[in-house]
Amino acid sequence: MNKMAIMIALMISLMGSSSVGAGEMRSGGATAEMRFEGGFGGLWIRADSLDLGSSLPPNQKLYGIGEGSAARGDVDPLPSWNEGSAKRAILSFVSDVTSEGGPNYVAPEDRIATFDNDGTLWCEYPNYVPYLFIFDRVYDMASYHPEWNSTEPFSSILSGERTGAGSFSPGEVLEIYVATSSNMTAEEYMALARDWLDRSSHPDHGLPYTECVYKPMLELLSYLRSQGFKVYIVTGGDQDFVRAFSQEVYGIPPEQVIGSAVKHQFIEVDGNTSVVKLPEVQVVTDGRVKAEQIQQIVGLRPILAYGNSDGDIPMLKFATGGEGPSLGLLNHHDDPIREYAYDIGSSIGGLEEGLELAGEWGWEVVSMKEDWKYIF
Amino acid sequence: MNKMAIMIALMISLMGSSSVGAGEMRSGGATAEMRFEGGFGGLWIRADSLDLGSSLPPNQKLYGIGEGSAARGDVDPLPSWNEGSAKRAILSFVSDVTSEGGPNYVAPEDRIATFDNDGTLWCEYPNYVPYLFIFDRVYDMASYHPEWNSTEPFSSILSGERTGAGSFSPGEVLEIYVATSSNMTAEEYMALARDWLDRSSHPDHGLPYTECVYKPMLELLSYLRSQGFKVYIVTGGDQDFVRAFSQEVYGIPPEQVIGSAVKHQFIEVDGNTSVVKLPEVQVVTDGRVKAEQIQQIVGLRPILAYGNSDGDIPMLKFATGGEGPSLGLLNHHDDPIREYAYDIGSSIGGLEEGLELAGEWGWEVVSMKEDWKYIF
Numbered sequence: 001m002n003k004m005a006i007m008i009a010l011m012i013s014l015m016g017s018s019s020v021g022a023g024e025m026r027s028g029g030a031t032a033e034m035r036f037e038g039g040f041g042g043l044w045i046r047a048d049s050l051d052l053g054s055s056l057p058p059n060q061k062l063y064g065i066g067e068g069s070a071a072r073g074d075v076d077p078l079p080s081w082n083e084g085s086a087k088r089a090i091l092s093f094v095s096d097v098t099s100e101g102g103p104n105y106v107a108p109e110d111r112i113a114t115f116d117n118d119g120t121l122w123c124e125y126p127n128y129v130p131y132l133f134i135f136d137r138v139y140d141m142a143s144y145h146p147e148w149n150s151t152e153p154f155s156s157i158l159s160g161e162r163t164g165a166g167s168f169s170p171g172e173v174l175e176i177y178v179a180t181s182s183n184m185t186a187e188e189y190m191a192l193a194r195d196w197l198d199r200s201s202h203p204d205h206g207l208p209y210t211e212c213v214y215k216p217m218l219e220l221l222s223y224l225r226s227q228g229f230k231v232y233i234v235t236g237g238d239q240d241f242v243r244a245f246s247q248e249v250y251g252i253p254p255e256q257v258i259g260s261a262v263k264h265q266f267i268e269v270d271g272n273t274s275v276v277k278l279p280e281v282q283v284v285t286d287g288r289v290k291a292e293q294i295q296q297i298v299g300l301r302p303i304l305a306y307g308n309s310d311g312d313i314p315m316l317k318f319a320t321g322g323e324g325p326s327l328g329l330l331n332h333h334d335d336p337i338r339e340y341a342y343d344i345g346s347s348i349g350g351l352e353e354g355l356e357l358a359g360e361w362g363w364e365v366v367s368m369k370e371d372w373k374y375i376f
Numbered sequence: 377m378n379k380m381a382i383m384i385a386l387m388i389s390l391m392g393s394s395s396v397g398a399g400e401m402r403s404g405g406a407t408a409e410m411r412f413e414g415g416f417g418g419l420w421i422r423a424d425s426l427d428l429g430s431s432l433p434p435n436q437k438l439y440g441i442g443e444g445s446a447a448r449g450d451v452d453p454l455p456s457w458n459e460g461s462a463k464r465a466i467l468s469f470v471s472d473v474t475s476e477g478g479p480n481y482v483a484p485e486d487r488i489a490t491f492d493n494d495g496t497l498w499c500e501y502p503n504y505v506p507y508l509f510i511f512d513r514v515y516d517m518a519s520y521h522p523e524w525n526s527t528e529p530f531s532s533i534l535s536g537e538r539t540g541a542g543s544f545s546p547g548e549v550l551e552i553y554v555a556t557s558s559n560m561t562a563e564e565y566m567a568l569a570r571d572w573l574d575r576s577s578h579p580d581h582g583l584p585y586t587e588c589v590y591k592p593m594l595e596l597l598s599y600l601r602s603q604g605f606k607v608y609i610v611t612g613g614d615q616d617f618v619r620a621f622s623q624e625v626y627g628i629p630p631e632q633v634i635g636s637a638v639k640h641q642f643i644e645v646d647g648n649t650s651v652v653k654l655p656e657v658q659v660v661t662d663g664r665v666k667a668e669q670i671q672q673i674v675g676l677r678p679i680l681a682y683g684n685s686d687g688d689i690p691m692l693k694f695a696t697g698g699e700g701p702s703l704g705l706l707n708h709h710d711d712p713i714r715e716y717a718y719d720i721g722s723s724i725g726g727l728e729e730g731l732e733l734a735g736e737w738g739w740e741v742v743s744m745k746e747d748w749k750y751i752f
Contacts (some may be wrong), residue, residue, distance in 0.1 A: 035450055071477050093537075106505050109623075109629055186671060186675065239675070240727070243675050247485075254674070254676060255606075264668040264671050264672050265668065266665075266668050266690050272698070273667070273693045273698065274694075274697075275667055275670075275671035282672075288641070288642035291642040291649070292642050292651055294651075295562060295640055296640050297631065297660070298630070298631045299630030299631055299633065300630060300631070317642075318642060318651065320649075321526075321644065321647060321648050321649030321650075322649065322650070330722070361647075374533065
């Protein structure tokens, strides 16, 4: 969400701004587990299952995975990850911070891990999914807004003159965002998002977006949870949009999603109350705002942060720039066959400074081509 | 925190504003359990202990407490609460929403409970504790600010000319708040708060403020947790101040404290990073902002809300103004012997509209005099 947020950040200072956003809904825990256990093809197993050893290939290297895991100490918790420095770094770090009595032990309540969403947990190319949602919302809302046929930026969307995020200015994107994401409750918004997700699919992969999630990352989320970590999503996307599927797809509940948001207002009508989304930006959670929002909302410095674009750099710096053990990770989109090779110099999910800083800061650059057995 | 926040709310619109705040620290889980099990005197027992039946007076009415509690189904989880409509309402509500297959069953992930802090969980009279902290901070910081000797509102504090929250205007209180609560990290601020709490005590009760917590409320928090509720504090006080003791005193971790906050900024110095508190108000979490912040941060409508002043009304209305089962509760400070009788017409923790609305909205008014066996 790098460029989107940089663009928006330019604009937000003109509009006045500040903090946090939310949603309302809860569902699909069971679905998430089913999907997770079923996998999307190939060898894909639950990190916290006990009966997986026999399904591993005989040449599979086996790992101990820290406290509380003695019974399954010889099961690889990250079977979709190839052997390499990234996988070693993750396993070694988790083992370190969960080894009671060890020098790097971290109490469970301090095991906070923060993950970017677009490009880190699911596919963001060739277009950020939250963008596609709000652009489609313009079509869905057009009959209630006849004036949009002659008002930019809406008229360009409706006429098909401009398509794709890159053809709109930061201010125009903000205008589309607030017009299509407000004047309803978070619950209503999430229902719209859920409906849209159910009837949309990725242009190249042909799968629903909610299945264009990275299998190695689902294993990592599950592994971290099994080791006592509390996992947050910290995203430039609208947080109610992400909350519409985070529980089902990632097993992450709404209160562990921190994202961009419009302002909220409490209203009461005849004894019925709700908190509605207003057509005004509250916060764009990208760049340094990611670190600031983590501190504001979680109240703790993460010990693990994982992103994929330069907009995630402050989050990684926050996690790894304090005392004590920490781990920073970056997905490097370098697989033109199974996904895309796009991040260097891209207007979507651009990653350049992050690749330069990785060595200096000790972050692991995860080559999706080399480090992952499977992408989806 | 009613009047404080109303005053501040007037001011905040002049300063520009918006959302959320945070802290950094984690400690004392074990201490909290010890304190909780030890109690402060009198009959005080853990709600989730299994061996309490024999210590109950023979005339103690015994309750079943819903799912997962069969083994201790005959133990009163709220022994410091007298029989009455408030206790009945709580037990009945919890039993309802935890009865699997019942018409009012609520899935555990939707069992969100929100509690005000000052006057609800601990004593707020004769002065809000967060006020006392920032006023004392003026003394502590004075040697670094010689200009304060001739600058209001600081000079009045330093000369002793004005004492107590009521003698300062809303703008002055805000000015004191931002001057004394910024230019440091949340971790540093919490350490200051912790130190101040350790060396301060209540003027009448003679106990540290962290022991002026209401025993019946600690039992209620523990009971709700044992029944799968996730409990949040939603407070007009600075959230980092409350995070400095919430885990130890209430068993509530920092990420479940939502409060007032100054703005935050991410900074990096020679590879060390931190998020610092800026001298500018971000959000004052009182009145309708309580509901808005709950929606933004938690993303769910609470099913139980508990407050004590008119500033908590929107939070209670939000919890009880939707569909489905819900419970609203208000502490009524009507015990001049064991605590204070102050809330009607008070400038501290004023409760008037709430008492009028309680019948209409079905909220339980908890008489601290009649409903509680013990206060502390």
